[in-house]
Amino acid sequence: MKRLKFSDLLITIMIGVVFGITMKFWDDLYTVVKPMLPIARQLLYGMWFMVGPFAFLLIRKPGVALLASIAAASLSAFIGGGFTVLIYGFVQGLAAELLFASFRYKKFGIVVAGLAGVASCFAGFFLDLFYGYANLESWALFVKYGLRVVSAFLFTGVFAYLIVRALEATGVTNLIRPVSKEEYSLLDN
Amino acid sequence: MNNHQQNSIMQVSNLRLKFPGESSLIFKDLSFTVSQGEKVLLLGPSGCGKSTLLQVLSGIIPHSIEVPLKCDSIQLPESWGFVFQDPDTQFCMPYVDEELAFVLENLNVPRDKMGPLIGKALSSVGLPLPEQHILIQTLSQGMKQRLALASVLLLKPDVLFLDEPSSLLDPEGTIQIWDSVKEVAAEKTVIIVEHKIDHIADWVNRVVLFNDVGEIIADGLPEEIFDQYKQEIAEYGIWYPQVWEDYLVSTNFKEINTLRRQENLSRLKPQKTIIKLQDFRGYRGKIEKINIPQAEIDGGSWITIIGDNGAGKSTLLLSLMHLLRTTGQYELNGNLINLQNRKKSPPNELSLVFQNPELQFVTNSVFDEIAFSLRLIGLSELEIRTRVMSLLELFHLNVNEQRHPFQLSMGQKRRLSVATAFAHGTTMLLLDEPTFGQDARNTFAILEKLEQLRSGGTTIMMVTHDRRIVENFATEVWTIDQGKLVKMCASQNVSEQKREEKHCAGIIHTT
Amino acid sequence: MLELFTPHRETWLYRVNPALKFVVFFAFMLIVLFNQNFHFALNQLILYGVLVYSFSGYSWRKLLLFSVPIVISFVSSAATMMLFGKGVTIWWSWGLIKISEESFNYGLLLGFKTLSFGFISLVFLLTSRPILLFYALMQQFRLPSKYAYSFIASIRLMPVIVEELQTRSDALKIRGVHFPKGLKGIFQRLRMYTVPLFAQSIRRAQRVAVAMEAKRFQMGAKRTYYYPTTYERVDAVFVIVMVVSFASALVLSVR
Numbered sequence: 001m002k003r004l005k006f007s008d009l010l011i012t013i014m015i016g017v018v019f020g021i022t023m024k025f026w027d028d029l030y031t032v033v034k035p036m037l038p039i040a041r042q043l044l045y046g047m048w049f050m051v052g053p054f055a056f057l058l059i060r061k062p063g064v065a066l067l068a069s070i071a072a073a074s075l076s077a078f079i080g081g082g083f084t085v086l087i088y089g090f091v092q093g094l095a096a097e098l099l100f101a102s103f104r105y106k107k108f109g110i111v112v113a114g115l116a117g118v119a120s121c122f123a124g125f126f127l128d129l130f131y132g133y134a135n136l137e138s139w140a141l142f143v144k145y146g147l148r149v150v151s152a153f154l155f156t157g158v159f160a161y162l163i164v165r166a167l168e169a170t171g172v173t174n175l176i177r178p179v180s181k182e183e184y185s186l187l188d189n
Numbered sequence: 190m191n192n193h194q195q196n197s198i199m200q201v202s203n204l205r206l207k208f209p210g211e212s213s214l215i216f217k218d219l220s221f222t223v224s225q226g227e228k229v230l231l232l233g234p235s236g237c238g239k240s241t242l243l244q245v246l247s248g249i250i251p252h253s254i255e256v257p258l259k260c261d262s263i264q265l266p267e268s269w270g271f272v273f274q275d276p277d278t279q280f281c282m283p284y285v286d287e288e289l290a291f292v293l294e295n296l297n298v299p300r301d302k303m304g305p306l307i308g309k310a311l312s313s314v315g316l317p318l319p320e321q322h323i324l325i326q327t328l329s330q331g332m333k334q335r336l337a338l339a340s341v342l343l344l345k346p347d348v349l350f351l352d353e354p355s356s357l358l359d360p361e362g363t364i365q366i367w368d369s370v371k372e373v374a375a376e377k378t379v380i381i382v383e384h385k386i387d388h389i390a391d392w393v394n395r396v397v398l399f400n401d402v403g404e405i406i407a408d409g410l411p412e413e414i415f416d417q418y419k420q421e422i423a424e425y426g427i428w429y430p431q432v433w434e435d436y437l438v439s440t441n442f443k444e445i446n447t448l449r450r451q452e453n454l455s456r457l458k459p460q461k462t463i464i465k466l467q468d469f470r471g472y473r474g475k476i477e478k479i480n481i482p483q484a485e486i487d488g489g490s491w492i493t494i495i496g497d498n499g500a501g502k503s504t505l506l507l508s509l510m511h512l513l514r515t516t517g518q519y520e521l522n523g524n525l526i527n528l529q530n531r532k533k534s535p536p537n538e539l540s541l542v543f544q545n546p547e548l549q550f551v552t553n554s555v556f557d558e559i560a561f562s563l564r565l566i567g568l569s570e571l572e573i574r575t576r577v578m579s580l581l582e583l584f585h586l587n588v589n590e591q592r593h594p595f596q597l598s599m600g601q602k603r604r605l606s607v608a609t610a611f612a613h614g615t616t617m618l619l620l621d622e623p624t625f626g627q628d629a630r631n632t633f634a635i636l637e638k639l640e641q642l643r644s645g646g647t648t649i650m651m652v653t654h655d656r657r658i659v660e661n662f663a664t665e666v667w668t669i670d671q672g673k674l675v676k677m678c679a680s681q682n683v684s685e686q687k688r689e690e691k692h693c694a695g696i697i698h699t700t
Numbered sequence: 701m702l703e704l705f706t707p708h709r710e711t712w713l714y715r716v717n718p719a720l721k722f723v724v725f726f727a728f729m730l731i732v733l734f735n736q737n738f739h740f741a742l743n744q745l746i747l748y749g750v751l752v753y754s755f756s757g758y759s760w761r762k763l764l765l766f767s768v769p770i771v772i773s774f775v776s777s778a779a780t781m782m783l784f785g786k787g788v789t790i791w792w793s794w795g796l797i798k799i800s801e802e803s804f805n806y807g808l809l810l811g812f813k814t815l816s817f818g819f820i821s822l823v824f825l826l827t828s829r830p831i832l833l834f835y836a837l838m839q840q841f842r843l844p845s846k847y848a849y850s851f852i853a854s855i856r857l858m859p860v861i862v863e864e865l866q867t868r869s870d871a872l873k874i875r876g877v878h879f880p881k882g883l884k885g886i887f888q889r890l891r892m893y894t895v896p897l898f899a900q901s902i903r904r905a906q907r908v909a910v911a912m913e914a915k916r917f918q919m920g921a922k923r924t925y926y927y928p929t930t931y932e933r934v935d936a937v938f939v940i941v942m943v944v945s946f947a948s949a950l951v952l953s954v955r
Contacts, residue, residue: 006846006919007253007909013850014857014905018897021861044886074851075858078830080769082821083729130734132781132810135803139796140784159887163898166891169553170595172899174210175254175906184257187205187214253913254906271914277860278904279911281853283831290926291849295916297924326859340915512870535874547896548864549871565876595899609875 002178004061011176012055012064016071019051023072024079042147046155048088049120052096053113054160058167059176062097062105065116069093088127095123096156114157121145121152198225198348198378199246199266206241206250206258215241216403225347228379228392230411233399234425235628236598239382240274243350246380247271266348266378270341274353276333285311285328285336286321292343310339314369329498331362335369342373349374351381355388357626359498359654364388384628385428390415398422426630433657436633442661445640452644460487463538463617463648464509469517471501471508478504481517481674484667488616491639491649493659496669502652505669506619509650510535522616540615544622546606547595555581555597556590558605559612576612584608584638600631604638611642618642620651624658636662705826707757713827714757716938717931719836724942725824732816738805741812743949748819756826766826770818778811830855836929846919853908860904864897 004012026047055068073081073089096116103112125145128134134141167173200222207214215238223229223246231239244250248265251258273279282288289307298306311318314335325333334354341349351370355363367388370379381389396414398407398421406421407414415422415429422429436442464486471479479501486492494502507513511526511533519526521536535541543549552558559577568576581590584604588597594605603623610618618639624632640662643649653659659666668676707714713721728744735741753763785807787800834852837843872892879885879892 005253005255006850006913006917007906009846010850010853010909010912011902011905013847013854014901015898017854017858018861018894018901021858021865022894022897025865043883047890071851071854075855077821078825078855082817082825083726084733084817084821086726087729087733127733130736131813132736132806133777135781135785135806135810137784137786137798154883159890162887163891163894166553166895167898167902169593170895170899171210171593172595172902174208176902177209179209179255179257183207183209184259187207187257187259189214247914249910249914253910271911273907273911273914275907278907281849281856281908281912283852283856287831287926291912291917292915294923294926295918295921297922299924300926300928303926325856344916507870510870510874512873541870541874543867543871545864545867545900547899548867549875550896551872551875551877551892562876 002061004063008059008061008064008176009067012059012067013071015055015058016051016068016073017075019054019068020072020075020079023047024076039143039147042144043151045148046117046121046151046153046159049092049096049117049124049152050155050160052093052120053100053116053156054164056096056100056105056116057108057113057160057164058173060105060108060178062101065100066090066093066097069096069120088124091123091127092120095119110157110161113161114153117152117156117160118149120156121149124148196225197222197264199223199264201245201263202261204242204245204258204260204263206238206245206256208256214403219403219405221246221397221405223348223378223380226376226378227395228374229381229395229397230386230389230393231380231382231397231399232386232414232422232425232427233403234401235384235600237399237401238403239399240352243271243352243380243382247348247350266346268344268346269348269350270344270346271350272334272337272341272352272354274356276330276337276357279337280325280333280340283324283326284322285318285325288325288336289321289340289343292340296344306343310342311336313342313373314339315365315372329362331358331365334358334362334366338366338369338373346377348378348380351379351383353383355383355385360656367392384426387428387430390430401425424630426628426632428629432629433661436629437661441633441637445637448644460489462486463488463522465518465520467518467520469508469519470515471504472514472516473504477672478513479508479669479672479674481505484674484677486617486648486650488648489643489646490664491643491662492651492665492667493663494650494652494667494669495654495659500669501672502669503621504672505674506541506621506650506652509619510539510541512541538616540610540618542606542610542618542620542623544625546602549606549609550594553593554591555586555588555594555605558594558609562609562612580608580612583641585634600627600634603627603631603635607635607638611647615647617648617650620649622652622654624653624655704762707826708759709757711755711757711827712934712937713751713755713823715932715934716827717836717840717929717935718828718833719840719929720931720935721824721828721938722833722837723841724939725820728942728946729817729820732813732820735813736809737953738809738812739953740950741809741816743953744946745812745816745819747945747949748816748823751823752819752826756823758826766822767818770815770822773818774811774815777814778807780807781810782807832927832929835925835927839925839929840931844920845917845923849912849917853912854905857901857904857908861897861901864900865893868893868896 051072052065052069056065069089070093073085077083077086096119099116099119100112125134136144202220204216204219205214206216221242231242233239241250244254245258246265247269249271250256280288282291286307289310290303293303293306307321311321316332316335316339325336328336355366358366363385371392381393383389390411393411396409396411397405398414398418400406407418423435462485466481466484469481470477494505496502504513508515512535515528517528519528521538550558552561556577559580560573563573563576584607586601586604586608588601594602597605607623623635627635636658639649666678667674732744753760756763782799782804783797785803787802789801790798791801792799831852834848838845838848877892879889
């Protein structure tokens with residue numbers, strides 16, 4: 001696996017920033033429109049796990065999932081989310097990164113990306129335990145985090161994967177993916 | 190090219206290069222040498238690889254961008270500076286002084302020596318700012334390019350690479366950047382890629398002409414090349430100094446003029462008014478950004494909107510599309526629109542083409558892109574196919590209809606975005622600088638398509654900085670100054686009323 | 701906007717090394733996060749409240765305005781926990797909802813933590829310039845320059861991204877795009893908005909990176925700094941004040 005070039009690094013962080021901004025945009029939308037729909041909120045929660053796996057599927061190099069997640073969290077922290085977001089972003093990104101690492105950074109499919117999202121979700125749950133968000137009645141606990149796991153898989157697996165595919169169709173991914181050996185051999189034709 | 194071999198400062202021989210994912214090579218065994226002190230201009234059609242060559246000769250490829258390439262030998266210059274095309278993507282710091290300091294930090298210059306160097310660099314490019322700690326985003330595009338030049342001068346380069354530094358600038362900015370280049374680069378080796386060559390054609394001492402497959406077809410003194418390869422230069426869409434004069438006597442333009450004259454003779458009764466505005470104001474947040482005391486728009490007219498940067502030209506277009514909060518009276522085809530209604534959607538009769546075509550594409554193929562709005566109104570697939578095909582032909586989009594819109598060339602994207610707006614079945618097309626940054630060939634192609642639509646009854650309203658477009662295509666000119674429509678010059682016929690328009694355009698350009 | 705974020709006076713907190721301030725506050729936040737003691741949480745909340753309202757250099761009027769979202773999240777997180785939290789000493793119940801002594805306390809604890817996070821983040825954001833934070837992180841905490849400048853460059857491009865988001869939103873209206881309800885609609889919305897934005901941003905980021913390297917930026921290379929940051933006496937004062945008040949918060953809670 002190739003190391004990150006400087007442009008990879010900057011692109012990764014920029015992806016995090018774009019995510020941070022779009023998330024903010026939607027969060028405002030949903031906070032204003034639907035404050036009293038806790039179930040809808042949980043179903044959308046997977047969006048917060050998307051950035052790391054998305055960046056990895058796109059750039060396919062080690063370190064990208066963690067870095068993009070930290071970047072998105074820093075941006076959210078900077079525009080009002082504060083330190084909490086930073087801690088969550090770091091821990092969730094780390095979980096996704098470790099999951100990709102456990103597949104030796106060689107799998108870029110829906111299932112692995114979805115699992116990375118679920119890993120982020122568990123990491124978030126771990127923090128929630130200490131924060132105090134998890135001191136719920138067991139039925140509520142089950143509903144809340146059950147929905148979240150489903151949402152995590154849906155957003156980071158299915159949606160992130162499909163959006164990466166849509167970006168591949170635009171041709172910009174050619175700029176950032178590692179160049180294959182075959183491409184070099186085509187020079188001799 | 191043997192005469193360049195002596196004291197060469199950079200050279201490459203038998204270069205082969207291929208972009209990942211593309212099927213063909215961009216260069217096949219290209220050899221190129223530059224001698225110390227030369228001022229070289231690389232000319233050729235868009236996409237022929239001129240900019241790529243600059244990146245190879247500076248070492249950006251493959252150091253910063255990985256692109257498969259091989260060559261027999263390559264000699265890179267020892268010290269060089271690179272000014273890029275886009276003024277908004279070559280800085281990393283928010284403030285002017287910080288950006289220049291970034292270069293000095295990279296060179297390990299001690300902190301106490303930075304201040305004077307920054308000041309010197311700024312004044313050498315004609316940017317003696319009273320306060321250096323100002324936001325880069327508050328500078329004009331032309332000033333930003335001079336700042337980019339200042340920042341590379343801190344590298345004390347022997348060689349300057351200039352990759353279309355004026356292509357995204359207005360006329361004023363263009364003059365400024367080239368004046369600065371001439372000032373600072375007299376002693377340096379300079380390699381320039383540019384389509385707008387008005388201000389440098391007589392300054393360079395060597396011109397290299399490429400064809401569309403990346404081969405050098407001519408290399409020599411500017412006078413010789415401009416004289417012998419006039420046809421190629423015109424064909425490649427280069428903005429050579431006489432390009433407008435030549436266009437105005439071309440058969441295409443003469444035909445337009447004849448048709449317009451006939452149109453005026455046959456049209457004795459006044460045109461139908463499609464939009465009436467009275468005390469119309471558009472707001473961003475709570476602040477009033479545009480004010481139209483009174484205006485009427487006739488069907489089949491071509492209105493150009495001119496004015497300084499930030500005067501409110503784009504805001505006017507957005508206001509007419511109901512994308513901003515507005516007040517006053519807005520009558521469309523005789524119906525008064527209720528501007529109080531917060532949830533109003535853009536009027537069906539109007540369509541807007543944004544400056545960046547990519548931001549308005551919504552599908553994954555050229556065909557679907559045009560078919561999109563036709564499907565919305567529920568046409569049959571058969572009917573859609575015929576209409577899409579005729580629009581593709583009308584807009585000269587002879588590409589694979591399944592190609593992704595993002596994978597088109599600059600000019601094709603622009604034409605596709607106009608085509609999609611038109612497919613809507615609109616009676617009025619609003620365009621935000623549709624020819625901005627385009628080469629001459631694409632510019633004339635877009636203008637001709639718009640004229641074709643206009644003579645078919647569509648009303649055109651476009652923002653432009655180009656005086657020549659205003660003079661030769663508009664039937665009406667609106668001037669916006671500091672958020673207010675201050676002047677409307679009408680004209681019934683371009684050729685008859687040219688003088689009046691010129692006068693009007695002259696006033697505008699001196700402000 | 702700019703005026704809103706201008707303090708009426710710059711307090712000593714502004715002169716503290718931003719990286720040191722960041723690290724100290726971050727450490728405190730971890731303690732808030734993992735702490736389960738009700739009184740300790742309350743004492744810390746008071747400490748951070750005092751910090752915001754006395755030493756941020758902003759007028760009370762502005763501070764109250766900034767506090768509104770923090771208070772809202774306090775109410776919503778505390779209320780949810782009070783209504784649905786676990787507990788056996790039941791005070792009141794109605795269907796699935798039940799308030800118990802335990803859930804009430806969990807709710808308050810959670811609320812105090814949320815307020816603490818909000819206040820301390822606010823102090824930091826109000827009294828630090830982001831660019832100096834990165835310069836100080838590079839100089840005092842050995843943050844590699846490649847990360848620092850990538851962040852700075854990305855933050856610089858934020859307004860462009862926001863503007864593109866707005867343009868995209870307008871363009872979708874003009875093209876007449878409507879989204880279905882439900883998950884499919886959410887996905888389509890996500891794809892329609894993000895794909896062109898990512899495409900633009902990826903290209904833009906690559907151009908900026910290339911331009912930076914063309915200006916001889918090198919990963920891992922030694923460099924000088926335009927904004928030299930150091931430790932000064934005010935930093936020692938800051939650390940002492942923070943540690944002492946933090947220790948008092950702890951001692952008072954276990955007495």
